[in-house]
Amino acid sequence: MAMNRILMRLGRVYLGLILVFLYVPIMVMAAMSFNASEFYQLPIVFTTDWYARLWNNSAILDAAWNSIWIASVTTIIATALGTAAAIAFFRYDFRGKAILQVLLFPPIAIPWLITGTAMLIFFFAIGIGRGSRAVLLGHVALALPYVIVVVTARLRTFDPQLEEAARSLGASSWEVTRFVTLPWIAPGVTAGALFAFAVSFDQFVVSYFLSKPGDVTLPVLIYSAIRKGFTPEINAVSTIIIVFSMAMMVVVARYAKFGER
Amino acid sequence: MGATLRQRDNFRAVLLISPAYLWLLVAVFLPLSAMLFFSFLSEGPFGDGARQLVLQNYLEFFEKGFYSKLLWRSLKLGAVVTALCLLIGFPCAYVLAKTIKGRWREALFLLVILPFWSNSLVRIFSWAIVLRGNGVIDATLNKLLPFEVSVNLMFTYSAVVIGLVHSYLPYVILTSYLTLQAIDDSLIDAARSLGAPRRTILLRIILPLSLPGLVAGGVLVFVPVVGSFMEPRILGGRAGTFFGTVIEDQFVAVFNWPLGAALSFTLLAVVLLILAVASPVLKRAQ
Structure with a gap:
């Protein structure tokens, strides 16, 4: 039974990792759209300038x-x-x-x-x-x-x-x-x-x-x-x-x- | 009386169906036929010489090792990406379908397949942002590790593979999930109560029963990956020359449309062959 619980937990961790893999790039891309640096330099300095420019x-x-x-x-x-x-x-x-x-x-x-x-x-x-x-x-x-x-x-x-x-x-x-x-x-x-x-x-x-x-x-x-x-x-x-x-x-x-x- | 009713039904059916199928005829089936014809032409619409029907475009594929080598490279890329998607996706679908219950399962399932319906170009672009040197990966690793590292995966074969796996993983999860969900839990319980070890249950019950889903997922990944050109272009740079990018070149850069058509048709033949091989397993699933 303990073995089962460990496996269950591992499964959930695995699922979490998949979600990280699927979503992190998209989040990074989104974060960079709020970054003032034109060359994607870190750390992020917040701006909405790029959105304003779209208009x-x-x-x-x-x-x-x-x-x-x-x-x-x-x-x-x-x-x-x-x-x-x-x-x-x-x-x-x-x-x-x-x-x-x-x-x-x-x-x-x-x-x-x-x-x-x-x-x-x-x-x-x-x-x-x-x-x-x-x-x-x-x-x-x-x-x-x-x-x-x-x-x-x-x-x-x-x-x-x-x-x-x-x-x-x-x-x-x-x-x-x-x-x-x-x-x-x-x-x-x-x-x-x-x-x-x-x-x-x-x-x-x-x-x-x-x-x-x-x-x-x-x-x-x-x-x-x-x-x-x-x-x-x-x-x-x-x-x-x-x-x-x-x-x-x-x-x-x-x-x-x-x-x- | 019966005959006229029949006729009226037929007339109505034709009336309802023909707009959709005329559209498909003009925009899909005639173009595919036109491309087949075009692939035998000696010159495209931009040449001024006399056009002839020739085999030269196909001969070029077989005689010049360049094109067949690239097709082989694309097929290998397809195999690698498909294998990775199956290996990563199936356990994920299993966890979702068999260990999580109720509303949580629905929500997580939606979360997993959601990216697959969003813009694929944008997702590939997001990997370009992540993978570039001096980027997020470097910064994160350097914060975590005591020593300096520099990772630059951009414009490598690995970058192309990562981007493609990211694009197509949800397909495998979706199809595996659907077949896994159809497996009756009592079957697994019965095997367990009879003392079957975990490995036996996996190999003798779960895998055989979910084979159709795995094959469907594999085909859904393999076919588009062999024909991909945007992903290798953006993430692969110079390492990203594949069969798809060469076809793209014939149409937008070199303007050798007949050769492009011949290469496209060769790809189509390969795709149809794969679908034909996979169809017995897929039919059994229905």
Whole structure:
């Protein structure tokens, strides 16, 4: 029994070490964004100067604006199209359904480097070229499978007899969807939408290949800034991004209920 | 009557499904096909000569040792990172799933997988801040140790490995946790009450039952790591030349798109092969 207790304690220490490994770099980065020294010198002298400077940096502001509107439009399109497809998979049986469902995995499983460069080649060939439109096209495609998978998971908990009951009471197909199905799957749709936003907002690889110089999203801007040599200003933007995306995932977790079955 | 109903259903299904799949067709499947075609072209969109269909881009991969060596290097990097993630992640998932209960478990689990949903570029950047010479590691070690040390891991192979393990560890923890949670505790209790030693329980019950989760986690780590380019670029510097960075170069620096396409497709073939090998184990999990 004593042996067991020691093992339990060791396990907890181990878990603690993992959390240290996962979070310390992020905390160090955040701490440095409040450090007055441009060369990350220790000890830290507190300042919020780097954050104040962000407001006057038009390149960063433009990129932030790009990231936000692209992620928002991606969310709207991917959620609408993805929910429609998930409902169709749930309601109807048709030939080729299994194949269509399998086709959702390549966009998720193939490394973004391959998908991104393939998009670049194709969009160039058909005249779309690089730029925000191309980025948007790519982001929606990456987000769609996630939305379909998440909404489908929620639909598994939905009793199809409810739809039949509504229909037999004279509800039209649209009314069934609007007043019976959608309210039930709303948490799944919300989780899917948040996933879509996260996929787009954090997306670097595909944006990197598809965006035009001077018209970039935040991660692409950060990447080129890092390669030129870093400043605490990048720490400040990065800190904002990471706090924002983690807060969003806490919300997603509340909707999607990860780890519970 | 039945036939027309059927038709109407089919029509509705097509109406609901086609927007999503048309989008995927235009933005994923046609591009992948276009890339395959492109990889056989003699010249990219920026050349002015006559384009021909050739095998030269693939021959370059096989004839010049440079590219195949880099692919091998990337595969080895993938193996190292995957092994580390499994070794570090599985015990962590075990502690979470089997020794911690209730609300604490939920909260800690969320805390562990949270970073995985945050921006990966930013997390790699945070390691660049930590690992640079004269940085936080130096300062901490020098405070703890009686003698002066100087650690500069930045721009080394180890830095790339550390950054990648940090990026992908949560995948393994997530998949292992899900399979471990599905193992009935009474199974373990039964083995224990029959006198099985700890090692036997681990080797004969826990590991075999969580194999699907380990394989899924391994694949989820290995595939993106073989195709990684941003992490080696930022943390590896000159030590960070891998297959992914060479592909990146073909598209953003050298502008040899046909060669880039051929290299991308070679990578895709390798990835598909790995997925095919892993799929029997993954299917059994469902």
